[in-house]
Amino acid sequence: MYNSNEQEQEILKFWEKDKTFEKSVSERPENKPYVFYDGPPFATGLPHYGHILSSVIKDVVPRYWTMKGYRVRRRWGWDCHGMPIENLVEKELKISGKKQIEALGVDKFNETCRSKVLTYTHEWKKMVDRVGRWVEFDNAYKTMDPTYMESVWWALKTIWDKGLIYEGRKVLMYCPRCETPVSKAEIAMDNSYKDIEEETVTVEFKVKNPERYGLPTDTYILAWTTTPWTLPGNVALAVGDDIEYVVCQTDGAANSYICAKDRAEVIFGDSTYRIERTIKGSSLVGIEYEPLFNIPAIVATGKKAWYVTSADFVTTEEGTGVVHTAVVYGEDDYNLGLKVGLPVVPLLDSKGIFNEEAPSLIQGQYFKKAEKIIKEDLEARGILFKKENFIHSYPHCWRCDTQLFYNAISAWFIDIQRIKGRLIELNQKINWFPEHLKEGRFLNILETAPDWNISRNRYWATPLPFWKCECGHTMCIGSVQELKEKVVNFTEVYKTNKVEEMDLHKHLMDKLKIKCDKCGQKVNRISEVIDCWVESASMPFAEFHYPFENKELFENRFPGEYIGEYIAQTRAWFYYMHAMATLLFDEVSFKNVVCTGTILNEKGEKLSKSKMNYTDPWAIIGQYGADALRYYLMTSVVMEADNLYFNDREVKEVYNKVINILWNVVVFYQTYGGEYNKEIKANESESILDKWILAKLNLLLKEVTEQMDNYNTVKAGRPIKDFIDDLSTWYLRRSRDRFKGGDEQDKQNALATMHTVLLTLAKVMAPFTPFIAEKVWLELSSKKTSVHLEAWPKVDRGLINEKLLAEMVLARKVVELGLAARAEAGIKVKQPLQYICYQTDGLSEQLERIVAEELNVKEVRRSTEIRVEKNLIVKDNANVCVGLNTIISEELRNEGLAREFIRLINLKRKELNLTVSDRAVVFFRTDSVELQQAIASNTAEISRRTLVQSISLTQDLVGVKEEVGDSAVVVKVERP
Numbered sequence: 001m002y003n004s005n006e007q008e009q010e011i012l013k014f015w016e017k018d019k020t021f022e023k024s025v026s027e028r029p030e031n032k033p034y035v036f037y038d039g040p041p042f043a044t045g046l047p048h049y050g051h052i053l054s055s056v057i058k059d060v061v062p063r064y065w066t067m068k069g070y071r072v073r074r075r076w077g078w079d080c081h082g083m084p085i086e087n088l089v090e091k092e093l094k095i096s097g098k099k100q101i102e103a104l105g106v107d108k109f110n111e112t113c114r115s116k117v118l119t120y121t122h123e124w125k126k127m128v129d130r131v132g133r134w135v136e137f138d139n140a141y142k143t144m145d146p147t148y149m150e151s152v153w154w155a156l157k158t159i160w161d162k163g164l165i166y167e168g169r170k171v172l173m174y175c176p177r178c179e180t181p182v183s184k185a186e187i188a189m190d191n192s193y194k195d196i197e198e199e200t201v202t203v204e205f206k207v208k209n210p211e212r213y214g215l216p217t218d219t220y221i222l223a224w225t226t227t228p229w230t231l232p233g234n235v236a237l238a239v240g241d242d243i244e245y246v247v248c249q250t251d252g253a254a255n256s257y258i259c260a261k262d263r264a265e266v267i268f269g270d271s272t273y274r275i276e277r278t279i280k281g282s283s284l285v286g287i288e289y290e291p292l293f294n295i296p297a298i299v300a301t302g303k304k305a306w307y308v309t310s311a312d313f314v315t316t317e318e319g320t321g322v323v324h325t326a327v328v329y330g331e332d333d334y335n336l337g338l339k340v341g342l343p344v345v346p347l348l349d350s351k352g353i354f355n356e357e358a359p360s361l362i363q364g365q366y367f368k369k370a371e372k373i374i375k376e377d378l379e380a381r382g383i384l385f386k387k388e389n390f391i392h393s394y395p396h397c398w399r400c401d402t403q404l405f406y407n408a409i410s411a412w413f414i415d416i417q418r419i420k421g422r423l424i425e426l427n428q429k430i431n432w433f434p435e436h437l438k439e440g441r442f443l444n445i446l447e448t449a450p451d452w453n454i455s456r457n458r459y460w461a462t463p464l465p466f467w468k469c470e471c472g473h474t475m476c477i478g479s480v481q482e483l484k485e486k487v488v489n490f491t492e493v494y495k496t497n498k499v500e501e502m503d504l505h506k507h508l509m510d511k512l513k514i515k516c517d518k519c520g521q522k523v524n525r526i527s528e529v530i531d532c533w534v535e536s537a538s539m540p541f542a543e544f545h546y547p548f549e550n551k552e553l554f555e556n557r558f559p560g561e562y563i564g565e566y567i568a569q570t571r572a573w574f575y576y577m578h579a580m581a582t583l584l585f586d587e588v589s590f591k592n593v594v595c596t597g598t599i600l601n602e603k604g605e606k607l608s609k610s611k612m613n614y615t616d617p618w619a620i621i622g623q624y625g626a627d628a629l630r631y632y633l634m635t636s637v638v639m640e641a642d643n644l645y646f647n648d649r650e651v652k653e654v655y656n657k658v659i660n661i662l663w664n665v666v667v668f669y670q671t672y673g674g675e676y677n678k679e680i681k682a683n684e685s686e687s688i689l690d691k692w693i694l695a696k697l698n699l700l701l702k703e704v705t706e707q708m709d710n711y712n713t714v715k716a717g718r719p720i721k722d723f724i725d726d727l728s729t730w731y732l733r734r735s736r737d738r739f740k741g742g743d744e745q746d747k748q749n750a751l752a753t754m755h756t757v758l759l760t761l762a763k764v765m766a767p768f769t770p771f772i773a774e775k776v777w778l779e780l781s782s783k784k785t786s787v788h789l790e791a792w793p794k795v796d797r798g799l800i801n802e803k804l805l806a807e808m809v810l811a812r813k814v815v816e817l818g819l820a821a822r823a824e825a826g827i828k829v830k831q832p833l834q835y836i837c838y839q840t841d842g843l844s845e846q847l848e849r850i851v852a853e854e855l856n857v858k859e860v861r862r863s864t865e866i867r868v869e870k871n872l873i874v875k876d877n878a879n880v881c882v883g884l885n886t887i888i889s890e891e892l893r894n895e896g897l898a899r900e901f902i903r904l905i906n907l908k909r910k911e912l913n914l915t916v917s918d919r920a921v922v923f924f925r926t927d928s929v930e931l932q933q934a935i936a937s938n939t940a941e942i943s944r945r946t947l948v949q950s951i952s953l954t955q956d957l958v959g960v961k962e963e964v965g966d967s968a969v970v971v972k973v974e975r976p
């Protein structure tokens with residue numbers, strides 16, 4: 001058995017000592033780069049299965065292109081800024097929210113972030129190393145490096161100069177705990193929607209002056225909401241122009257109600273109701289109603305409020321067909337409010353608490369908590385029509401799990417709408433794997449992309465380089481140099497002139513004052529920092545401090561050749577990289593992208609550390625090795641962007657059927673490999689088996705090369721397993737006797753072929769299973785250098801003998817049917833039979849001999865017709881038919897017994913650990929005359945196949961009795 005864990009640890013030591021990775025980069029020509037971009041992971045979390053998958057795909061492809069002769073620089077990066085680390089530090093400092101951070105001091109807060117940001121580096125390095133990923137880990141770029149931050153400023157300034165950045169108010173999903181907007185991409189990324197059960201309400205809005213519209217006194221419009229806390233902010237009700245509404249009365253109630261006709265049955269349920277009138281939505285527009293709550297601030301805006309308007313987002317799919325509109329707290333609401341000029345009065349503060357504009361009964365309450373009070377109040381006033389429990393999917397903060405709400409906040413945006421056409425055009429130049437993402441998911445993301453909100457109301461990130469003067473003029477700074485020129489107090493804050501030594505974070509930036517270009521006043525920086533996706537999208541140039549340094553170097557390395565990540569990054573890193581490259585360079589960011597799916601557990605559940613609903617990857621690696629895990633992942637559906645239901649048994653199967661079988665072949669070869677004289681070359685052999693395995697080998701090489709060129713690791717990887725199976729269960733099985741000798745020429749042919757096959761196979765497997773590939777190579781190659789420094793082998797098309805490949809398929813078919821016939825007759829393969837006949841295209845003489853050996857028959861005959869007859873078992877499938885003769889003559893029976901005797905001796909040789917050069921002596925005793933005869937008449941054959949000097953019948957031999965055929969026998973094998 002191949003001990004993966006042990007062997008892989010040894011290989012890791014070899015690589016480290018040999019500096020193999022460094023050599024694999026430096027030995028390739030500098031002017032032939034293959035540009036790989038590594039997307040920076042957050043440094044604040046521990047690596048999980050998803051990261052292992054990313055690491056593997058980021059290793060397999062670069063190893064392949066390295067072997068193809070390219071220089072593949074691989075530099076690790078860390079995403080250091082943003083909410084993940086801020087949350088961690090808040091927890092650690094036992095503070096929460098912006099007020100407490102500011103009370104502590106932003107400088108202290110930021111310094112703590114800096115000191116904690118690389119906490120888990122060690123865990124990451126351990127994972128990356130153990131899975132065999134080669135990357136410059138210690139030389140990582142960090143998004144918090146001042147040089148990196150300066151490049152990000154340059155990017156924003158360039159976009160600013162193009163007139164594509166604006167300040168606006170937008171309704172965004174907002175986390176009251178983190179006190180920051182959360183982007184749609186972030187919400188979509190980790191599927192932050194959760195099903196929650198809430199009490200929804202249908203509320204009655206009393207129509208003012210109903211007689212004016214010909215409505216009965218006491219008419220109420222019904223509106224439904226899943227978020228009762230937004231009711232105090234209600235300023236309008238929206239209806240659909242073309243929707244039909246009804247005025248209804250219910251038995252026993254004096255009131256009349258308005259709702260959509262299609263919803264009436266659901267709303268009134270069992271109670272009987274009468275439709276008094278039907279009205280088109282457009283006729284309801286303009287009706288005024290009494291506000292649910294008195295909000296003086298809304299009246300104070302002077303804008304018209306509390307009336308019916310129409311909107312195209314209204315449907316009759318749920319609710320009442322009337323939408324309660326609270327401008328600030330919904331995306332549709334806000335757009336409608338802008339369109340018709342509704343008052344915008346926020347009632348929540350930045351922490352989600354009702355402010356002093358809110359009705360006094362809920363002031364100071366957290367928005368979710370206030371819902372109960374609001375409902376009780378409406379109920380007491382008799383205008384709560386109905387309460388119902390309702391399960392709906394609601395977004396939560398991806399970092400702190402708090403329920404988000406929509407909030408209209410002031411923010412800075414990159415105008416994506418103006419470059420959208422170009423984003424879509426440039427997507428044509430990208431090769432996506434899987435391909436359907438290009439015109440599917442990614443195109444859709446581009447088409448529906450909102451403007452990019454680049455500002456965050458937080459602390460630990462690159463500060464937004466905007467200085468906004470009271471006179472209305474805003475200045476954007478694009479470099480430290482420009483900053484020095486414009487800032488009036490630069491030397492008070494910075495004592496150095498070197499960018500690398502400056503701390504450009506918020507707590508220092510906020511101290512810098514700029515003189516306004518327009519009016520000469522001193523101006524403070526706006527307080528926001530930059531969305532960290534701006535930073536990760538800047539990595540192709542920011543890691544080089546472009547354009548301040550390494551101009552040529554960057555230009556030669558842009559666009560990138562390859563990136564790879566999991567599917568959620570289509571909305572995030574992939575999208576932002578694409579947007580940034582389009583904005584800055586009018587070019588794609590990357591030419592090829594591989595998108596993986598998500599790993600779930602066997603039952604299809606999300607992997608959860610707290611539930612421990614999956615096997616720890618370290619246990620898997622310890623048991624089956626990183627090679628098996630890598631190969632499993634690379635050949636699974638997860639590489640086609642599908643969900644993988646991770647199954648430990650399938651990793652085990654890879655270990656058994658790929659890694660261990662290959663190792664058994666290597667061990668077999670090594671048993672005889674010492675006798676290989678190296679004078680004969682593989683392709684000189686006339687043996688049909690040798691020709692066949694070389695044809696298979698080149699076919700494999702051709703397939704792997706074509707598929708890897710196309711970034712399809714599934715189609716590239718799977719044939720490797722099939723090849724190893726062919727190599728072991730057919731080539732080696734049928735060649736066993738050739739290796740053992742007899743025909744020296746043929747033995748040398750077999751050795752030469754196996755040697756070539758294993759060395760080439762090691763190269764082909766190197767990107768996928770780098771450890772065993774290295775092991776095989778180091779064991780068998782005359783060179784003592786790594787397989788990963790080798791060139792990718794070239795396909796020898798001349799060796800792909802299609803005719804032979806087809807014939808071998810037939811021959812194996814005959815064997816398969818022959819074995820089935822034997823099984824049906826209940827005759828063991830060890831018992832020789834006289835003949836098998838087959839009906840198909842003719843097989844060559846060599847192939848017939850191979851079939852004969854495999855089936856243990858004396859003859860293989862081709863027939864034009866095979867009929868069922870006595871002692872002939874017939875088997876067939878689509879294009880092959882065989883007939884197996886089952887008559888066992890005395891001679892055949894003797895041979896069969898001899899075979900069993902051979903097996904017994906060989907077992908004992910194994911127990912004694914005899915090697916191929918130990919010619920043993922054998923003693924035996926049996927009372928069976930039949931067995932004595934069988935042995936006597938096959939002595940030569942037995943000796944040859946058991947490598948023994950002599951076989952003697954010894955009457956006084958004592959020992960354990962064993963069975964050969966139906967006879968008892970005592971056998972003793974001794975060293976010579």
Ligand SMILES: [Zn+2]
Binds near residue numbers: 399
């Ligand atoms: Zn949050």
Ligand SMILES: [Zn+2]
Binds near residue numbers: 469470517520
């Ligand atoms: Zn000014």
